[in-house]
Amino acid sequence: MIAPIQTTQLKSIVTFPAIRLLARIIAVLIPIQVGAATFIVTDTRDTTNVTSLRGAITVANAVGGTNVLVLTNGVYRLSIVGIDEDSGFTGDLDITNGNLAIFGSFTSQITIDATDLGDRVFQVFSNVQLTLSNLVITGGAAPGGYYGYKF
Numbered sequence: 561m562i563a564p565i566q567t568t569q570l571k572s573i574v575t576f577p578a579i580r581l582l583a584r585i586i587a588v589l590i591p592i593q594v595g596a597a598t599f600i601v602t603d604t605r606d607t608t609n610v611t612s613l614r615g616a617i618t619v620a621n622a623v624g625g626t627n628v629l630v631l632t633n634g635v636y637r638l639s640i641v642g643i644d645e646d647s648g649f650t651g652d653l654d655i656t657n658g659n660l661a662i663f664g665s666f667t668s669q670i671t672i673d674a675t676d677l678g679d680r681v682f683q684v685f686s687n688v689q690l691t692l693s694n695l696v697i698t699g700g701a702a703p704g705g706y707y708g709y710k711f
Contacts, residue, residue: 596625597619604635620660624658626660629661634668634671636670639677655690656688659691661690662690662695671698677700
């Protein structure tokens with residue numbers, strides 16, 4: 561498994577000025593705790609690779625604590641079909657552990673699109689916090705009558 565980017569490594573990895581500025585803003589707004597990680601999500605494909613949205617969320621769930629995802633590229637289409645699964649490998653994005661913040665880049669519009677998924681976009685478990693900022697969320701069609709998310 562690829563280890564998440566530690567906050568101390570962020571400065572050397574982020575080269576785009578706008579993304580670097582966003583990372584600084586996040587560091588000020590969200591107190592980073594020991595064990596927290598920042599993920600720069602560049603792969604818009606729906607995979608379990610840590611550089612994709614689903615993969616970064618899966619690793620953040622495993623790490624726990626307070627984690628930050630920064631989405632940098634256009635439209636993140638969720639396409640791995642599978643409802644009523646709570647590990648996050650298929651269907652909706654399961655937020656199962658800790659406090660997670662997902663931020664869209666300030667340089668372009670960032671969209672999470674679940675139109676073809678046949679499931680809600682997020683499932684946020686109890687005692688978990690999800691913060692979304694600068695994102696367009698679209699397309700969730702949840703089974704059981706929920707509206708794109710389930711708490």
